[in-house]
Amino acid sequence: MLESLPASQWNAATAAHLLNRAGFGGSPREIENIRQMGLAKAVSWLVDYEKIPDETPAPDWAHPDPEVDARHEAIRKAADPETRRMLQEQENQEQNSQMADLRYWWVRRMALGPRPFQEKMTLFWHGHFATSYEKVRMPYFLWLQNETLRRHATGNFDDLLIAASEDPAMLLYLDGARSRKGNPNENFAREVMELFTLGEGHYTEQDIQQAAKAYTGWGLSEDHLHYQYHPYNHDDGPKTIFGQTGNLTGEEVLKLICAKPECAQFIARKIWRFFAQDQPSQPVVDALVDEFHGHNMDIKHLMKVIFLAKEFYAPDVIRSQIKSPVQWLIASTHQLQAPLPTQPMSLVMLRGLGEELFNPPNVKGWDGGIAWITTNNLLDRYNYAAALVEGDRVPLPGLKGQMKSLMNAMAEDGLMVIAPADVRSLFSTMELSDPMNFLAALQARFLNAELRPQRAASLADFLKSRSPLEDADIRKAIRLVMCTPEYQLT
Amino acid sequence: MKNPLLTTRRDFLRTTLLGGALSWTVPSFVAQTFSALHAEADGALTQTPTGTDGPILVLIQLAGGNDGLNAIVPYTNDFYYQARPTIAIPSGQVLTLNDTLGLNPAMTGFKSLFDAGQLSVVNGVGYPNPNRSHFRATEIWQTASDEDKYLSDGWLGRYFDNACQGCDPTVGINIGPRLPQAFSSHTPTGITLENPDSYRFIGTGKNDDETVAYRSMYAQQDDPLASSSANSGASVSMVSGTVMLQNGQSALDFLERTSMDAQVSSDKIREITSKTPSTSQYPRTALARNLQLVARLIAGGLPTRVFYVSQGGYDTHTGQRYGQDARLRELSEAVKAFTDDLTSMREFDRVMIMTFSEFGRRVHENGSQGTDHGAAAPMFLVGRHLKPGLLGAEPSLAPADLQDGDIKFNTDFRSVYASILQDWLKTNPVPILGRPFPTLPVVT
Numbered sequence: 001m002l003e004s005l006p007a008s009q010w011n012a013a014t015a016a017h018l019l020n021r022a023g024f025g026g027s028p029r030e031i032e033n034i035r036q037m038g039l040a041k042a043v044s045w046l047v048d049y050e051k052i053p054d055e056t057p058a059p060d061w062a063h064p065d066p067e068v069d070a071r072h073e074a075i076r077k078a079a080d081p082e083t084r085r086m087l088q089e090q091e092n093q094e095q096n097s098q099m100a101d102l103r104y105w106w107v108r109r110m111a112l113g114p115r116p117f118q119e120k121m122t123l124f125w126h127g128h129f130a131t132s133y134e135k136v137r138m139p140y141f142l143w144l145q146n147e148t149l150r151r152h153a154t155g156n157f158d159d160l161l162i163a164a165s166e167d168p169a170m171l172l173y174l175d176g177a178r179s180r181k182g183n184p185n186e187n188f189a190r191e192v193m194e195l196f197t198l199g200e201g202h203y204t205e206q207d208i209q210q211a212a213k214a215y216t217g218w219g220l221s222e223d224h225l226h227y228q229y230h231p232y233n234h235d236d237g238p239k240t241i242f243g244q245t246g247n248l249t250g251e252e253v254l255k256l257i258c259a260k261p262e263c264a265q266f267i268a269r270k271i272w273r274f275f276a277q278d279q280p281s282q283p284v285v286d287a288l289v290d291e292f293h294g295h296n297m298d299i300k301h302l303m304k305v306i307f308l309a310k311e312f313y314a315p316d317v318i319r320s321q322i323k324s325p326v327q328w329l330i331a332s333t334h335q336l337q338a339p340l341p342t343q344p345m346s347l348v349m350l351r352g353l354g355e356e357l358f359n360p361p362n363v364k365g366w367d368g369g370i371a372w373i374t375t376n377n378l379l380d381r382y383n384y385a386a387a388l389v390e391g392d393r394v395p396l397p398g399l400k401g402q403m404k405s406l407m408n409a410m411a412e413d414g415l416m417v418i419a420p421a422d423v424r425s426l427f428s429t430m431e432l433s434d435p436m437n438f439l440a441a442l443q444a445r446f447l448n449a450e451l452r453p454q455r456a457a458s459l460a461d462f463l464k465s466r467s468p469l470e471d472a473d474i475r476k477a478i479r480l481v482m483c484t485p486e487y488q489l490t
Numbered sequence: 491m492k493n494p495l496l497t498t499r500r501d502f503l504r505t506t507l508l509g510g511a512l513s514w515t516v517p518s519f520v521a522q523t524f525s526a527l528h529a530e531a532d533g534a535l536t537q538t539p540t541g542t543d544g545p546i547l548v549l550i551q552l553a554g555g556n557d558g559l560n561a562i563v564p565y566t567n568d569f570y571y572q573a574r575p576t577i578a579i580p581s582g583q584v585l586t587l588n589d590t591l592g593l594n595p596a597m598t599g600f601k602s603l604f605d606a607g608q609l610s611v612v613n614g615v616g617y618p619n620p621n622r623s624h625f626r627a628t629e630i631w632q633t634a635s636d637e638d639k640y641l642s643d644g645w646l647g648r649y650f651d652n653a654c655q656g657c658d659p660t661v662g663i664n665i666g667p668r669l670p671q672a673f674s675s676h677t678p679t680g681i682t683l684e685n686p687d688s689y690r691f692i693g694t695g696k697n698d699d700e701t702v703a704y705r706s707m708y709a710q711q712d713d714p715l716a717s718s719s720a721n722s723g724a725s726v727s728m729v730s731g732t733v734m735l736q737n738g739q740s741a742l743d744f745l746e747r748t749s750m751d752a753q754v755s756s757d758k759i760r761e762i763t764s765k766t767p768s769t770s771q772y773p774r775t776a777l778a779r780n781l782q783l784v785a786r787l788i789a790g791g792l793p794t795r796v797f798y799v800s801q802g803g804y805d806t807h808t809g810q811r812y813g814q815d816a817r818l819r820e821l822s823e824a825v826k827a828f829t830d831d832l833t834s835m836r837e838f839d840r841v842m843i844m845t846f847s848e849f850g851r852r853v854h855e856n857g858s859q860g861t862d863h864g865a866a867a868p869m870f871l872v873g874r875h876l877k878p879g880l881l882g883a884e885p886s887l888a889p890a891d892l893q894d895g896d897i898k899f900n901t902d903f904r905s906v907y908a909s910i911l912q913d914w915l916k917t918n919p920v921p922i923l924g925r926p927f928p929t930l931p932v933v934t
Contacts, residue, residue, distance in 0.1 A: 175807045175808055175858065178807075178808055178857070178858040179857075179858075180857050182857070183856060183857025183858075184857075185807060185808075185856055185857065185858055185860075185862070186862050186863070187807050187862070190622070190623065190863075194623050194625075200623060200626055205622070205894065278741075320741060321741070322741055322745070354667050354668065361667075361668065362553075362624065362625075363624070364624075364625055367668075369741075370741065370744050371668060371669070373744070373745060373748055374664075374667070374668065374669050374681070374682030374748070375659075375681040375682050375683070375689075375748055375751050375752035375755060375756075376667075376681070376682045376683050376684050376689060376752075377667070377682075378745070378748050378749060378752050379688070379689055379690060379691060379752050379756060380688070382691055382704075383688065383691070383692045386692065386694050390694050452742075452746070454707070455707040455708075458703055458706040458707040459703065459707070461703070461706065462699065462703040462706075465699070466699075472695065476694070476695070476699070476700045476703075479694070479700070480700065480703055480704060480707070483691070483704055483707070484707065484749075485742055485745030485746045485748075485749055486742065486745075488745050489741060489742065489745070
């Protein structure tokens, strides 16, 4: 049993931590808002999000497209290679533009929507039930899966697993839609046990081969627009899984899997790692497993237990994680109180930093932790920080190629690609009056912690040389804080 | 310590104030200074393997599980044609290597390397109790572990730890977005690079005060003696983010170290790429572009021993002929362009290329014109100093000889690693691989 955080330890630091982990961070004012609520109310505000209306409209193209088969047929039957190429190109362009729209639609919802925790949880499930545009190719199906994950984000895990498994994007991504009686495809059968529920070592090769038979029959409708069960493709013979034999259906196999204690163990551990710390302690995981298993795999219950627990606010949890690129981007805009960069800029950044939504590196999703960081994308973080702070007021010589042409194209249309942050409004006159005051204010707003001494000294030297501070100096100083190892932690 | 001379103020500071954290918090060249100090004191300067004319290994990962049977086709084997009614490659189409084996018809570049005596194929490579999970199997290949052992460091990481202590961070270069586990090492070594043009800190505004401040945030540590005195060693652990992850590193140590390696290596790489423009023709594929960058870095004289590039798309559960053939064509054309480029720059003599994939695929095709995850498969080696042709026994496809429908291995992949480490990189493979493995006569 985990203990609740004592009220005496609920303060600006712990409130900031909760907002960082359950959501995507916040400005000092937003942190103060939830601090004033008190812990229980703050957790409820985040987790019981059903009470908060979210009327985010679906993207306008997000509906079944009855023409899609006809268009694909036209491409296949094109009279000559030139026409085929042209038609294919048109189709790709349309799909790519829908994908860009979908990615930004979600980033905006994470950054600006009324239910940050629902989006954070959906992001967790997106990495867990990973599917990729690279293989699925149908933006509508990826949106549909995103909505499925959002709908079940804090429900019962069994229901979520079945819904995610029968979702068209998953059927396409792990070849379930092509698996037939007599010739089952094992791709989904393997990954569901290895990656979605149990983890390696808790099943046999035979369990996979037998389970693959049970999932046959799941597929898409004739018009390829929605899920449909095809009884004539289903292998209704006996299967032996985990030593039990029966004419099991796919759903029944998934329920058998969920009932294994290793499933609660695997999911609770992964959730704690994502929301709390990379290296969990076993007693904490055990306590979470008891809660999760004891409450019928209810995800919402588990999340409340986590966010209320003293262990969640321990010194080795707070600021122990490396920000994901999505976290880095959105939390930065909150701290800068700046608008989210426009679509092309936001998407170029997320792709560059290694978290292009709907395109995880593989079926395992994103590894997270130190895997976010290489010499290459750390330099990218440092350079994109300049773009967030300076906007396109200052040319960024290194941001060439795609980024540059996008910026030029938007500038021709009279659009600001990214506005410079209004940095002076972030600080009081007092804070700006003295370099050391300003250094303290910078660290409070952007780190909730202190820089290591050598970097604090470098920054202090820079600020002393610039006194009194112009707006340009403030921007440079903020950018420099964002170019530190400390800033990459959350 | 062997030598009493080591008990100097420097050593005292290094061992007591910085302690084990040294390797995490100072850039590699500083650590190198220390190694040199040690070596000097020992009276025997150990040659670190970071010369600019030493041997180079270029590792190409074929991610997803490359089907060996449709890459090196047993075109006279009835079992092959029986097992694959829709996706077998007709015998008339293969690029013959000998009386029984031929290359996939898409691999014309490899065929010309084979004809020039610059390609060798190691048949039937695998390991006991093969794992069919992408991740676990990849991990086994990357860490060179036994099937039932879990290692966190990669086999190249252990090579860096063993043979390259104090080397420049560019001793290992990964071209691509993510650091492969093969590079994971006790002392983080190696860098990741995608686009050399933007691989640097970019200052804004007219004057460079911002860049100066950025450099000074890290530059103080150019001299660890100075900075350790200034910090008194104590405040470091007081900063948040110092929770230990693994190998005694905290996330903040890791980030700090990576920042410093990034700064040091970016200066060097920018200098090299600006003075060595590439003039050779390469195909317009990501793999070819990455190998072209490798060629420029080799020509520019980086002290790199290992380059790592990867190519995805080999997980051909469906429509394999379309997918795998296209990938193999990309691979074959890119490697051919790369070797042509190296030849024209007179660098091919010191480069060895090796491919690997986490597993081969099931002998029998599935119901979707594809193949499911399998076991043993061939590896390709390309270079001017290898025994060309076919190495290792060709595995039997007779149903009785298969293991759960998969090809049994004849050569342990660690034997190939051991051969490369010992005969190409000139280092003792035993501490790196944990125990001796028989080597193959592949390097000449």
